[in-house]
Amino acid sequence: MKRTSHRAAWAVILGAVVVCLGLTAQAQRGSNRQRGGGDERFQTGGQIHGNVPYDGRFTFVRLMYRGFGRGGTSWIHDYPRGDEHLMKIINAVSLTNPHMDGETNILALDDPELFNYPVAYMAEPGFWQMSEAELAGLKAYIEKGGFLIFDDFRFEHWYNFEAQINRVFPRAIWHEMTADHPVFHSFYDINSLDIIPQYFQNYGKPIFRGLFEDNDPQKRLIAIANYNTDLSEFWEFADSGVRAIEDTNEAFKLGVNYIIYGMTH
Amino acid sequence: MLASVYQFLFKYQPLVFEQGDLVWGSSRWMAVLVLAATGAAVYALLTYRNVRGYGARDRTVIVGLRIAALALLAVCLLRPMLMLKVAVPQQNFVGVLLDDSRSMQVADLEGHPRGNYVVDNFGSAAGPMLAKLSEKFVVRTYRFSSFTERLSSAGDLTFDGTGSRLGDALGRAKDELSGLPLSGLIVVSDGADTSETTLDTSITELKAESIPVFTVGVGEEKMTRDIQVSRVETPRQALRGSFLVLDVVITQTGFAGQTLPLIVESEGRVVDTQDVPMPDNGEAATVRVRFKVDESGLRRFKFRIPEQAGEQVPQNNARESVIEVLDRRVKLLYLEGEPRFEAKFIKQALEADPNIQVVLLQRTAAATPSSPTKFLRLGIDSPDELIEGFPIRAEDLFSYSGLILGSVEASAFTVEQLRMIADFVGRRGGGLLALGGRRSFAEGGWGGTPVAEAMPVALSVAANARPGDYFSHVAIEPARAGLAHPLVQLAPTEKGSLEAWGKLPRLTSVNPIDAVKPGATVLLKGEDEGGREQHILSAQRYGRGKAVAFAVQDSWLWRMHATMAPTDLTHHQFWQRLLRWVVDGVPGVVEVSSSPERVEPREPVTLTAQVGDKKYTDVNDARVVATVRSPTGIVSEVPMSWTVRRDGEYQATFAPSEEGAYEVRVTATRNGETLGTSVTHLRAAPSDREYFDPAMRGSLLRRLAEETDGKFFKSADTSGLSDTLTMSGRGVTVVEEKDLWDMPVLFLLLVALTGSEWLYRRARGLA
Structure with a gap:
């Protein structure tokens, strides 16, 4: 009898927990939808703040996508810090007059809102998967003048990344970037790419590759890939002392240049 | 018939009464006698008052009739007469000016050309009009069109002259006949004067010398079946790739209600076609045509309606215009005060435009105590260009044709720089475009600055105009004045264009602009979320230049927005047209123009050059030379001299001898240093002006006759011309007295008065 009542008590507690979790998740989804920041298709979970509506100011946009890696939703790594x-x-x-704390946006490639933000960032594209609608969205985004920053991937991740890009632009050619490209001089003068810090250990030097309009390096750079490194990791832990200040500075310089370039080219 | 009756009753033609002066021919004693007799008669009549049996009314009627009859007799006894100065036969000269221009080929005299009338009546000594005049006068005959010369034979009349310079013709005849006894000038014409100037000067000179002009209007004053392209105004110059929107005015008679095509051709290639419903007879229809000028050089554009059956003057169905399409790169400086997407997309829009160069001076970071303001320079021609940021010397800023101010606050400039920007528009004649943004307009502290004077919008200087106070989405549409502007044309038709505007995404503004300057034009308007109307795109002339305000912060959404297809180039097209318009007509250091716009071979052309230095300060001591290259490559130099009237203005005249395109290159130097060079083109070709407004211009001929004390005749009735001329009173004349007392009309009147009295008495039983 006593045993039975214990079981009943556990069942009640378990039920209450499930109900509470369910209600919390529902409330979170509702909130995100209202502010435009959530989409259950991409396993956003409960750790994101909502999007800010468009007001003409620069807003950092992180792209969310299908695909998992490194033990969870990979697109969200280093978010929001x-x-x-x-x-x-x-x-x-x-x-630049950007939105800051709690005011960065998360958008999917098929979200019409994305077109209000001509610079967008994607983390861990090695795990990136796209629906046809997302593919169409990405194609239009780039064709109209959008600029993309791909970050935080290494080694075999490139193959998936390139395959996804090739779905959009089948003849896309990624060019190795050199320090004389305007993207490295749009704000800071970055005269050598050798000094750029490597986040991953034992993976060699970071590699910067660019995708150009009409595959012509003389034309507009439409996307840049920080391959074999993870700049946003430096950005995330900039206030923690995990990484050397000098290395973090270099990562910030690249980030600033990318964004200024994306706003002027 | 009427004239015969008139002459029977009054003894003379009306002309005699018009020209003669009334005088009394009786002697003084006779006058006294008549007055005395009249007084006695009146006294006698008054005694009738005492006659019994007459009522008051009877007395009044009878006395009245009797007095009237006596008065008429008294007038006759006073011997009224007309005194006339009549030309002595063969002692006076008459100048006859015959219109020999193309318009005399118009066949509106019962199907015959106007020229036939001239040839038949005046072409030879045997012509009835000329013969009649020759009986009394020595006749000098001239033909006139673009020039005037003595007519030696009827064969000289070709009716192929490309102009009618009536004023010149009158002057030439007057001068040639000066000193001779001149009874007057006769102009036989349709009145289609194509001179650039009015006839006022000629009329004043003729009046001063008391020379009457008798005009004979040849042709109908109203056409019955004719279509005419009455007017089309095209720019003299346009940058290659520019989109033009022009109004073509069409008038017609006899085709009301029909729909006919208006075709626009460039060097024979059709660039636009529109179906035009013909307006009511005599009314004008305005048709808006749109086309792009793609090929550089001197381009001939023709606007024509195909000839219709039964048209009297098919030659006026087309008008030609010459536009000099310039294939040069015009440079604009774009200062953007903060990194934002507007700069990126404006640059993108202009990338495909070979004629517009935008140099972007992007301010990326503000100055700190240890570092200067940070700029990113894009599109520069040399490493030194804008190396120190926004120009501090006028000559550097003035080297650009246009200036775009993005989101940048007024305090970013020194006072001298602000004045320099205002001078850039007012003195240099540059185009200024101010964009919306949180640092723009009143929110950027521009109110009260020298630049605010140039801007087309009214800027508040109130302290409450702060960034962040206002933000709204705005739905944008063309304002009424913008409907005809090339910038606003998003589709081939006005309706399609308005629909296209309705589909564009809303933009956002942080600068509420609800007032513009009195002289400004609003091309685009918007409604914000509060329902208030905002002036989105407005412009005004300021000094020699133009200032434009575009009060949104994100026109790039017209390219990037989710609803815009990647293939939709509305944003690119808008910006290409906007910047072309901003720099349209911006002068160089040396700027040359020619006048008149249309010129015929051997006609004088006046070249006018405006010369300044690098700061666009007018220069009066330059050596200015125009190098003229003829169509066959003959080069001649024409020195130009300062006009003294205006600072920096130089002029010279030359007459093109060949038909075709001339290149005029003007170079200004001072102290051995070249100030600048400017090139213009002009085309010398026979004019078709004669065929426009081809109806006989009776009003002009009437005015010419009336103001010189002459008379206007229609070609259908010139019977009184010779007599009128005879009695003009000019030249060698004799005085003729014409008695009026024996006019039949007086006798009839006397009979009527006495007869009436007799009848009245009988009727009343008073006889």
Whole structure:
């Protein structure tokens, strides 16, 4: 009898927990939808803040996608601190007037809102998967003038990344970037790519590759890939002392240049 | 018939009464006698008052009739007469000016050309009009069109002259006949004067010398079946790739209600066609045509309606215009005060435009105590260009044709720089475009600055105009004045264009602009979320230049927005047209123009050059030379001299001898240093002006006659011309007295008065 009542008590507690979790998740989804920041298709979970509506100011946009890696939803790695720290730096060093704390956006490639933000960032594209609608969205985004930053992937991740891009632009050619490209001089003069810090251990040097309009390096750079490194990891832990200040500075310089380039080219 | 009756009753033609002066021919004693007799008669009549049996009314009627009859007799006894100065036969000269221009080929005299009338009546000594005049006068005959010369034979009349310079013709005849006894000038014409100037000067000179002009209007004053392209105004110059929207005015008679095509051709290639419903007879229809000028050089554009059956003057169905399409790169400086997407997409829009160069000076970071303001320079021609940021010297800023101010606050400039920007528009004649943004307009502290004077919008200087106070989405549409502007044309038709505007995504604004300057034009308007109307795109002339305000912060959404297809180039097209318009007509250091716009071979052309230095300060001591290259490559130099009237203005005249395109290159130097060079083109070709407004212009001929004390005749009735001329009173004349007392009309009147009295008495039983 006593045993039975214990079981009943556990069942009640378990039921209450499930109900509470369910209600919380529902409330979170509702909130995200209202502010435009949630989409259950991409396993956003409960750790994101909502999007800010468009008001003409620069807003950091992180792209969310299908696909899992490194033990969870890979697109969200380093969010939100990486995004927000970069915005703080941009605000501090330049005249850009970005949204900052709690005001960065998360958008899917098939979200019409994405077109209000011509610069977008994607983390861990090695795990990136796209629906046909997302593919169409990405194609239009780039064709109209959008600029993409791919970050935080290495080694075999490239193959998936390239395959996804080839779905959009079948003859896309990724060019190795050199320090004389305008993207490395749009704000800071970055005269050598050798000094750029490597986040991953034992993977060699970071590699920067660019995708150009009409595959012509003389034309507009439409996307840049920080392959074999993870800049946003530096951005995320900039206030923690995990990484050397010098290395973090270099990562911020790249981030600032990318965004200024994306706003002027 | 009427004239015969008139002459029977009044003894003379009306002309005699018009020209003669009334005088009394009786002697003084006779006058006294008449007055005395009249007084006695009146006294006698008054005694009738005492006659019994007459009522008051009877007395009044009878006395009245009797007095009237006596008065009439008294007038006759006073011997009224007309005194006339009549030309002595063969002692006076008459100048006859015959219109020999193309318009005399118009066949509106019962199907015959106007020229036939001239040839038949005046072409030879045997012509009835000329013969009649020759009986009394020595006749000098001239033909006139673009020039005037003595007519030696009827064969000289070709009716192929490309102009009618009536004023010149009158002047030439007057001068040639000066000193001779001149009874007057006769102009036989349809009145289609194509001179650039009015006839006022000629009329004043003729009046001063008391020379009457008798005009004979040849042709109908109203056409019955004719279509005419009455007017089309095209720019003299346009940058290659520019989109033009032009109004073509069409008038017609006899085709009301029909729909006919208006075709626009460039060097024979059709660039636009529109179906035009013909307006009511005599009314004008305005048709808006749109086309792009793609090929550089001197381009001939023709606007024509195909000839219709039964048209009297098919030659006026087309008008030609010459536009000099310039294939040069015009440079604009775009200062953007903060990184934002507007700069990126404006640059993108202009990438495909070979004629517009935008140099972007992007301010990326503000100055700190240890570092200067940070700029990103894009599109520069040399490493030194804008190396120190926004120009501090006028000559550097003035080297650009246009200036775009993005989101940048007024305090970013020194006072001298602000004045320089205002001078850039007012003195240099540059185009200024101010964009919306949180640092723009009143929110950027521009109110009260020298630049605010140039801007087309009214800027508040109130302290409450702060960034962040206002933000709204705005739905944008063309304002009424913008409907005809090339910038606003998003589709081939006005309706399609308005629909296209309705589909564009809303933009956002942080600068509420609800007032513009009195002289400004609003091309685009918007409604914000509060329902208030905002002036989105407005412009005004300021000094020699133009200032434009575009009060949104994200026009790039017209390219990037989710509803815009990647293939939709509305944003690119808008910006290409906007910037072309901003720099349209921006002068160089040396700027040359020619006048008149249309010129015929051997006609004088006046070249006018405006010369300044690098700061666009007018220069009066330059050596200015025009190098003229003829169509066959003959080069001649024409020195130009300062006009003294205006600072920096130089002029010279030359007459093109060949038909075709001339290149005029003007170079200004001072102290051995070249100030600048400017090139213009002009085309010398026979004019078709004669065929426009081909109806006989009776009003002009009437005015010419009336103001010189002459008379206007229609070609159908010139019977009184010779007599009128005889009695003009000019030249060698004799005085003629014409008695009026024996006019039949007086006798009839006397009979009527006495007869009436007799009848009245009988009727009343008073006889």
